[in-house]
Amino acid sequence: MENKKLTILYGSQTGTAQDIAEKLWQEGKCYDFYGPVLAMDDYDIQNLIKESYVVFICSTTGQGDEPDNMKNFWKFLLRKNLPSNSLQNLKYAVLGLGDSSYIKYNFCAKKLYKRLLQLGAEPLVEPGYADDQHDLGIDAVVYPWISGFWIKMSQFSSGIKQEFKLHLFPPRWLITIANDKIHPTDENLKLIDLKQNNSAQVSCIGNDRVTSRTHFQDTRLIKFTSENLHYTSGDVLMIRPRNSIKTVQQFFDIFSERKNEIKEDVIIRVIEKYPDMPVPFALQKPVKLRTIVEQYWDLNMVPRRSTFELLSHFTDSELEREKLIEFTSTAGQEELYNYCNRPRRTILEVLVDFPYATANIPLNYFFELFQPIRPRAFSIASSFKNISVIMIGPGTGIAPFRSYVHEIFCKSDSKKLHVVFGCRNKNADFYFKEEWLNLQKKEKIQLYTAFSRDQSYKIYVQHIIKNNGRIMHDLITKENAYIFVAGNSKNMPDAVREAFISVYSTFHETDLNESEKVFRKMELDGRYQTETWS
Known part of the structure; x- marks a missing residue:
């Protein structure tokens, strides 16, 4: 056997x-x-x-x-x-x-x-x-x-x-429409067991826009409070968001032709089908479909290849089926990327583009079509003793360093911190401008700034590093400075690292290969760290 x-x-x-x-x-x-x-x-x-x-x-x-x-x-x-x-x-x-x-x-x-x-x-x-x-x-x-x-x-x-x-892979669970009455306290899905995690519900006490009202990008400072949440510097805060009211309504509009089963007040029950795939904690009780749509399924996710493979099994349009199968083929990956990943097309937008498949998706497969909302990780800046620190934080990358700067500000014996900040526009993207300038005036930080759209030529944080090469070199070699980089993961981290290697090579009078070894050792020793996101 x-x-x-x-x-x-x-x-x-x-x-x-x-x-x-x-x-x-x-x-x-x-x-x-x-x-x-x-x-x-x-x-x-x-x-x-x-x-x-x-x-x-x-x-x-x-x-x-x-x-x-x-x-x-x-x-x-x-x-x-x-x-x-x-x-x-x-x-x-x-x-x-x-x-x-x-x-x-x-x-x-x-x-x-x-x-x-x-x-x-x-x-x-x-x-x-x-x-x-x-x-x-x-x-x-x-x-x-x-x-x-x-x-x-x-x-x-x-x-x-x-x-x-x-193959059409079997669904993980069975989904049935129930007649159970839900108590109002069940309207908030409990995705985790609070007894086993350092978790808590928090109250939002502030949601302030930090970018100009005339600027296209809406970046916000969100303040919250909780009596039960305990943390220290160096921890990571995991926040589980919800879908917006507008996005939830878009979901129900897409499935408006299926009012018998896909409607807001329908109560569904998720039933275990295989012993080795238990029903998640959040879904073990009957719950309104709207609650799942709002709190459980990620309606803003960019679909993966498996999504198109799944849809290909349900469409009754030959034209749709051909396109969906093409997206799942090896030869079609570049086209899939251009259709889906490059424009960051969401799962709801894809469902609109393939209406025949959308109309035929069995309710049992909705948990295969939609992924759970994943918690978003936010760094609570690490605290270090009296050491020299160089922080590179273009755009929202400056956020993880702000609490650390404030903590160090309270220590009279702290060394000056070196903060390199870059953004497109000084008036629209310079978050907490007055705060940073005030800290520099009090000689607690040395602030270096780059505004790529305010100059006749583009200038980025890597250019600031090179333009202040002697200072950066001396901080690294004479004060054993730590370097921390946070921000977008696309091109910035490599450009910043190359700038530091170039500076070290120039002022230490060594070749680039030797400088590369120095920074590789700094990375292994934790003296050069990056935290990036896409």
Whole structure:
């Protein structure tokens, strides 16, 4: 009898690795595989020696760190007393999700792959290292890797075909319309167990726009208070947003022809279908569809390739089906990127563009079509003792440094902080202008600014670094300064790093290769850190 157990474990910080793990689990159901899909820390690691096939999908966070939900799992694997043959019966595969703008790119997946090998496990396929910076995003690696994985698994199990993507994968749960009465207190979905997390409901006490009313970009300072939320500098604040009233209404307008089942006051029940895919905590009680639409499904998500694959099974328009299948093909990835990712087209916009598929999506597949809203991470600036610090924060990248500057401001013995800020327009984008200028007047900070649209030529933060090269070099070499970079992940981090290397090379009279080694060591030592977002 074939061994049809496949265990899928993930380490996920923002939910992407979890989403991919669950999609892989669904594909396995098409071939009668069974087994859990779990966060690594939710899995009993003592059972790893009994497993035959395990897939590990993990992201890398921060400066090469493991996601929070695999830290205990990883700590156990690092035990020195584990025999080198303890996992000799295990065949495994590793898929990593990373961002090559960080120095420790896919560091977590690389460490995991190597450690499993040291413990005697046998790789099924070469590890996959997906890069968020790729033109096609992580899908450029994820889909080919998954395809190769199933081809390999066909050697161990019959019934797996290379054209597996043509299957309509089964839904995770069964959805029924209920007649239950919902108590008003159930209208706020509790997505997490407050007893097991440092979590709390907060009250918004301020929502102030910091950009000019005439400026197209609406950037806001949001203030909140809570009696139960405890944090210190260096923590990360995870905020779970809701969809706007306008977006929620757009959802119901799209499905207005299906008033019998897709209407605001319909009460639905989510029922477990497979023991290894339990219903999430937030959905274990009957709940109004509007509540799910408003608080659970991410209506602003940019659909992934799997979304178009799913829609292709439901359309009764041959023209739509051809386009959807093209988007799922290898040859159609560039066109898919131009249609979907480049303009940041949302799932609701896609549904409008493919009305025949939209009209036929079974209610059971709505949780496959829409992903859960993922919490957004916001840094609470780390606190350091009396050290020199250079902070590079163009645009909203300045936000993580503001609380740190205020904390240091209260310490009379602190060294002067060096803040490099850049934006397009001095009058529209210079957030907290008076505040920063006041701190500089009090000689608590040295402020360097770059306004790219206010000069006859474009000037960015990397130019400010070069223009003040002697100061930057002396801070790094004579005061052992720490460098922190925050902001958009596209081009800025590389440009800033190259500027520092150039400055060091010029004033230290060394070649660029030697300067590169210096900054690589600073990164490994934590003296040069980046925190970026797309």
